[in-house]
Amino acid sequence: MPFTLPPLAPQDPPSLSDPLDALLHRAAFAPITTTGWLRITGPDRVRWLNGMTTNAIQSLAPGHGCYTFFLNPQGRIQADAYAFLLADSILLQTANPTTLAELLDRFIIMDDVELEVLGQSRAGLLLAGPQAPTLLTTLELPTPAPLTLLSTTWQTTSLDLLQTHSPLVPTFELWSDPATIGLLTETLRHLTAIEATPESLTQLRILSGTPLYATDIRDKDLPQETNQTRALNFSKGCYIGQEIVERIHARGAVHRTFTGFVLTGETPTPNTPLTANDKSVGELTSITTIANQTIALGYIRREALNQTAQTVLKTLITYPNGIAAPTSLPFL
Secondary structure (H helix, E strand, O other): OOOOOOOOOOOOOOOOOOHHHHHHHOOEEEEEOOOEEEEEEOOOHHHHHHOOEOOOHHHOOOOEEEEEEEEOOOOOEEEEEEEEEOOOOEEEEEOOHHHHHHHHHOOOOOOOOEEEEEOOOOEEEEEEOOOHHHHHHHOOOOOOOEOEEEEEEEOOEEEEEEEOOOOOOOEEEEEEOHHHHHHHHHHHHHOOOEEOOHHHHHHHHHHHOOOOEOOOEOOOOOHHHHOOHHHOOOOOOOOOOHHHHHHHHHHOOOOEEEEEEEEEEOOOOOOOEEEEOOEEEEEEEEEEEEOOEEEEEEEEEHHHHHHHHOOOOOOOOEEOOEEEEEEOOOOO
8 A cells, every 4th residue: 555645735824733744845944953073184084984984985076975884894884974075174974973983983093084073063953845945045045956065154154054865855954053053043933934843854754765873774784785875886995894795786685675664553663573474574663654644664575575566466564463565765
C-alpha cells in the first residue's frame, strides 16, 4: 500500500497547529540543535582529510561541500558529516563534533593539521519549505546553490548560509553568533513564518528518506547498506576502510539495504525486528505517523525485498502485530 499525503489547498491559511504543512507547502523555521561544527586548518588539511573519509575532499571547489562517512578499518561507519572546503580551512558539520575530533586526532601523526570544535559561539537556524527562498530574499540574503556555503553579512554581522541536502523541499541553514540568530528568529516570527517542532522535522526527515546517524546509521553498518551513494567516491585515493568498500563495490551489492516502509497494525518502536516466513530479515529504525498512516525507515535483506516485489507468491514482511510493506524513497 503506497503512502499518500493529502495536499494542502492553495486557499487554506497557514496553520500554527500543523507545522508539517508549513514545511511541505510554505515555509517554517527552527533552531538547529542536533549538529555542530569542527574546523580543520593547517597546510596538510586537504590531503590528510582526503585520506580519512569516503568522499573526495580534494575535488571540492572553494565554498562547495559533500556528504561523507568516516570508517574504521573494517569498513563500519563511525561518523558522518558534511565537509565544506574554504579558502583557509575545512568545516565539518556533524552530530557530535567533539567525538569526531577525538576520532580524527588519533590519525594526526606527522601531518601539519589542527582541529578546533566550534562551540557555543556559533548558533544555527533552519529555514525549510517551498517559500524558504522567498523569505531569504525578504531578509535580503542570497540563495546558495545546493551543498554550497556562502559567507555573507546580515545587518553588518557575518553570517554563513548554506543549502543542505533535502529531496522534498528547499532547506537552508543560517549560522552566526547567538545574538544574530536570535534576532533573525524574531524577524521571521514578525514575518508570520511558522516555527517547526522537533516532531515535524522528524516527519520531514522520514518522508525525505534521510537517515540520521546513531538512529538509522550505526557503527555496525557498512556504507553501501545505508543506500547513501552520495557519500562515496570510487575514483579518489586511499582512505581508512576503503578495501571493504571497494570489495563490496566489486561484488555489486550488499545483503541488506536501507529503504522505506508503510506500516499496517500497531505502531512499533525503533529497532523492532522484521520477519518473513519466520526468519529475521531486517529492522525498523525511524518511525512516525502522518495523516493516520504510519511510515518508517529501516533495513531489509535484499532477497526478502525481491520476494515482496514478485507478482506471484508475494512474501509478507511482518513485525509483532503488524505488516511492513517496503516502498521506495522519498515517500512523496
